[in-house]
Amino acid sequence: MKPFASMPMIPQFADPHAPSLPLWLVRSGEDGPELPADIGNLAGRWAKAQGFSGKPGQLCLIPSAEGALAGALFGVGPDRGDRPPRERFPLARAAESLPAGNWRLANLPQGIDPALIALGWLFAEYRFDRYKKAEPPRARLLCPEGVDGPRLIAMAAGEYLARDLINTPASDMSPAELEQAARDVAARHGAEIETIRGEDLLARNFPMIHAVGRAGAQAPRLIDMRFPGSGPQVTLVGKGVCFDTGGLDIKPSSSMALMKKDMGGAANVLGLAETLARLGLTRGMALRVLIPAVENAISASSFRPGDILASRKGPTVEVNNTDAEGRLVLADALAYACEAAPDLLVSMATLTGAARVALGPELPPFFCDDDAVAATLQAAGHAHADPIWRLPFWEPYESMIEPGIADLDNAPSGGFAGAITAALFLRRFAAGARRYVHFDIYGWQPSSAPGRPKGGAGQGMRALLHALPGILA
Template sequence: MSPRFADPSAPSLPLWLVRPGESGPAFPQDTGAATRQWAMAQGFKGNAGQVCLLPAPDGTISGALYGIGPVAAATGRPPRERYLLARAAETLPSGNWRLACQPDGFDAALGALGWLFAQYRFARYKKAEPPSAWLVCPDNVDQTRLLALAGGEFLARDLINTPTSDMGPAELEQAARDLADRYSAEISVTAGDQLLAQNFPMIHAVGRAGAQAPRLLDLRFPGDGPRVTLVGKGVCFDTGGLDIKPAASMALMKKDMGGAANVLGLAETMARLGLTRDIRLRVLIPAVENAISSNAFRPGDILTSRKGLTVEVNNTDAEGRLVLADALALADEEAPELLISMATLTGAARVALGPDLPPFFCDDDRVAAALQASGRDHADPIWRMPFWEPYESMIEPAIADLDNAPGGGFAGAITAALFLRRFTGRARHYAHFDIYGWQPSAAPGRPKGGAGQGMRAILNALPGILT
């Protein structure tokens, strides 16, 4: 389904937003004494997520109070619930609702976005109950922008949630073609042995054992201005290759194309907002399945990359960086103003920061600060980690230029990022995002399953980075 707001001309019920106070809830002035007494009798305190339905004289519902907790800035900590109104969308009775007030410190745009995010349902294989509580877009909020943000998020979630039986390299290609058709973008696809002929040897090596041919998807959106290139890892399933994963580690590997899903979702939002008119947006996705067959690449193989660097394969389960390397080398040949890679790349990143806080790597302090501030301000948290130069020697084996899986077990997210950086150098700015792409347990506005990460942080930081 597509996200939507309620028709503002249709009847709607008022929703008062209330914060806790020192001596009780900080009720808005236009709530009467009877309403306040009713709420206090129900134990309503204004804590985040609390709902108090208000009765009309005829026994119907006349509105509701909804607790939004203290101002986040006052606590100095991010709120436990990222989207304050998402829980309201999931718990209020069916019907149309409108915000009757907007307390100081409340971000109405973020609240409305959370309400939209709560509408998401993945119903491709199983019937799901549709949303029943709808929000009238608040005053002074850009409805078009919020619907574009939610549309990009929904696309990323759908792509990740779809199992590989219906989202292999060919189906991921079709998703990219559909996006290109919607926004008059050009798309070219290099597949199978054409990858060797056109010098993408590592994409070919990783994907040649798959049931579907490996391919490189290349989308260019019509526009003029600085070059911005997004590269997303599109490993549609990762068995680990000949270094096969145990069954438990394979359970979520349909999400190993989460980087591709995120760059497609980001491109969807940018195109819907018309931002692609003022930049030259390019999206590159190496789409493969890391499978096992007689022609699978092997531990110990030496691969020669598009850039000419040789790579010793010390673990076939570190395949994402191999396919990204060829795509990054291609992207870097144009010397874009901004080059971004997104990938579900390392377990080390999850160990360091958990599933909810993806690390990113960037050498430019100004760009990194813009990205991190944007993530903080738009409830899309990310955390900077270093391209730590002293670890460069860890990715330099004895018999090749690079090692795709250095031993020792230390700094796995950093060494992977350092590996990718070797395939850039002409781009003015490069940032790499090591995302998880998955919500492991349901939270308001974030159902269990595929998740966008870093998209809004990047989107809202772009104007500052490109100036």
């Protein structure tokens, strides 16, 4: 078995000087496909004979008069205006279905962002091949004219890293291996890294991280990375629960099947840090990444329902469900982050099923008290095919997380507003940051879609990447 490679192979665009074939993008219209004039009459007649309509994903290979391959038409469907596209990365289908060779975009219909469709092509080349050989597509794309190719490759690098981390099962992605992945990112980009493990968590006042992870075969730990750079302080906190049994409130087997992805928040912040560092953006900020890495396991030393835990910040927490462990480890990490008063504090976590019930698996909610920051984030997500949706820190629900016997309740009864009460819980520990944003991500693609294979997925990473300049201005 191959060891985990914390820097997967990164796709590249085709050599711009190598021979390539034209690929025309064709919209479907009320009167038939909107064929570009420069394909010629022969190709137009051929497309009609093949029944090519320009519907999304439809491919028509074009022969030359001599019978060789002369190019291809690819359908991208009608212009939907400002409505979200049915597929985020339409050209990713072409990457999978075109014959081997180099291809160049021969046209660009109105309303299509060349950078976005090129990114989708790169995403389509991803393969998770640690346990089974998987061949990537053999068709390669020339970077479209005017598009910043290195920037897209850096985004693909971060996405690939996040996918690989999530896809790796807990047998090979333990707290120690997650720490090693973080150390590899730090080594690549000259970041400082410190890890606080085991009993040292108690000595240095991280009681809830220790309580959640103490039953695991490996010691719980807090990973702290600081990248070289100066400017606004940006701290990313990612939930690193490498496997979640639910603890003594054990999950049913059907709910435990995907719990290798419960470190998806950690995977996402590492992927985002990888992209920021590759682009040189960490030099203009003081970037810090904090990951509480634990396994929520079952043993004689497991924390119990009814336990009351101390926290780093001071408030006591009654444990009413050991399966609501993510907010506990994040709380200590957020409190630690706030001791440095960051300009922007972001938490990312696969935190609640309530978020998935509300918005489904591919539209993660985020919470933010700053309207300008929230608007910038949501606009960036929409523009860059990384959709997110704002939910409120609804203050009338604060009483739901106040149990009476302790300061806070980690799992309010009643089942109402689970994503909001979890976010309110975390906000109690984020005081001290100038601005705080919490993402409740799923981190998983349930079924394959163009550019998004079934498995681990980045969520919110590109929205944050593109929103950061406006937020920090």
